Amino acid sequence: MDDTVTLTLDEAQRLSHEVLTRNGFSESHAAAITRNVVAVQQDECHSHGLYRLISCVETLRNGGVKPDAVPWVENLAPGVVRTDADQGCSLLAFEQARPILMEKARTNGIALLAVNNAFHFSALWPEVESLSEAGLVALAMTPSHAFVAPAGGSRPLLGTNPVAFSWPRPGRFPYTFDFATSVVARGEIELHRRASETLPAGWAIDAEGAPTTDPEAALEGAMLPFGGHKGAALSIMIELLAGPLIGDLLGHETRAATPGGEGRPQHGELLLAIDPAVLTGASVEQHLAHAEALFEGVLAQGARLPSQRRHAARQRSWTKGLTIPMTLYQELDRLRG
């Protein structure tokens, strides 16, 4: 038996949509979630692609997400829009507020979107890239549950607190990065656990605060922030901006839903959008072209741009389809019943 299966885009979308709707998500949530996880799977990021549907359904079964939540959007100021996800998944709330964020960015030059009370499990780059494809510069951040120790600490306190940035490159994929402020995304540790592989040194500490390479011990202990105290400082910034600034929770106040019905995974997300055309007016194209000199300078040294591998994968996926592990396919196929 082959250990992988290759799906067409249509097949992947149908698989995702059926897994979600047959487990109780509304059509509109299933559509928004599918757009995200299929886009991420196309980019061959396995930790945040179709694999995430498993924990998404598990969260629903554990009562941790409202599957038919209807987000409501609120206009707080000329530069600020807020959307309350009403305990549902963040993706639909983001999609509904996105046009307002974009309009505000075009009018005001810069705008902020606060997403509140959202179950968030997804990669951020499809959100920021969608804004850059419309010509905007975008920044997104969200906390996660307490998985990471502060630099110099010994216990989990901070979320993995990802940050994503995207910059429009006319005629090309945007310059995009999306990374956890932990050394790696928690999904990477989970993938190591599933594959029974040890972790590289420096990723995590165990429950006693001692360094560990055991993924099980790491999941019971704490991950470490990237870049020592600088990464930890950024991580704290992300919790503040996507938490108390927008009237939402800190990472350590949230928890994955458990079979016992405990855990409240919802928290906030913050997005910023800036319209370069407001800043540089008629010469905006010239200045965007100017930015290319920086990307060329990186590539000329044999170094890579952060989104390069993903974008190459996306182009492969467009022609060759989406290849996923057979075990994952079978699990998802069971989930759609």
Place this chain on the structure above:
Amino acid sequence: MDDTVTLTLDEAQRLSHEVLTRNGFSESHAAAITRNVVAVQQDECHSHGLYRLISCVETLRNGGVKPDAVPWVENLAPGVVRTDADQGCSLLAFEQARPILMEKARTNGIALLAVNNAFHFSALWPEVESLSEAGLVALAMTPSHAFVAPAGGSRPLLGTNPVAFSWPRPGRFPYTFDFATSVVARGEIELHRRASETLPAGWAIDAEGAPTTDPEAALEGAMLPFGGHKGAALSIMIELLAGPLIGDLLGHETRAATPGGEGRPQHGELLLAIDPAVLTGASVEQHLAHAEALFEGVLAQGARLPSQRRHAARQRSWTKGLTIPMTLYQELDRLRG
């Protein structure tokens, strides 16, 4: 002879002001620069304190900064203000535009300040802290000259590209960080060179792209970004936002002024300000108080907050004065003629 000298706040301010005005800076530039370097010296950050007056005067003598530049402020959009420093020092331009940035943040929820064509040599934290002392959340960034290689690269391309963030803590010093996206600030390497000390491993590569611990070789080669490819990705973001986004230069297009009259050190700076009261209205104080739980959680583990040491130094300086090396005092005293 004592190897240090302790100045009162007044003496430090007068020393700075006289060094600057007697070398040709206008009164208003000298006042703005003095406010910055004395604040930084109070915080016992020697690399960006009074020591920076030496290179500031050197830049002036080399024709690299316009000492009597008059910044002009332009209202670009409801959420965007721009100030052109006209080849002068960034600090006066920032101070003049700050009230407009603050007003825009209060009205729109979020606002952006672009500083263009500025000679920038100063720490960013006094700027973001001044916004947080007025109740705003603030983010600042600026490129510097090409001192840093991208992750996986071998030659200087990126600036040290500092980023600073500040969060208002009612009744306390703000939560503030300000760090270079290089492993350390370039000033630290210069201090090692002046002290004839070797560098820790991992800070820099030499002109051939090989690791080095020699500060001279590092200054001729390249510094490394903090946190590998994540730090490099952030550094690129900073160059884009404080460069082409606001119609200004990339780090590698700028150069320190040299005695031959070459080099054009000017570039851009970007600041964002967000008013928490726009986001959470009447409950803003409750949410700011809520943020304290995160800081308490860090401290409860024996870990430190990024600004802790600086703020303690500030309180010491208020009572005990500013202690600087005698060699620095003598050099500055010579400079004021």
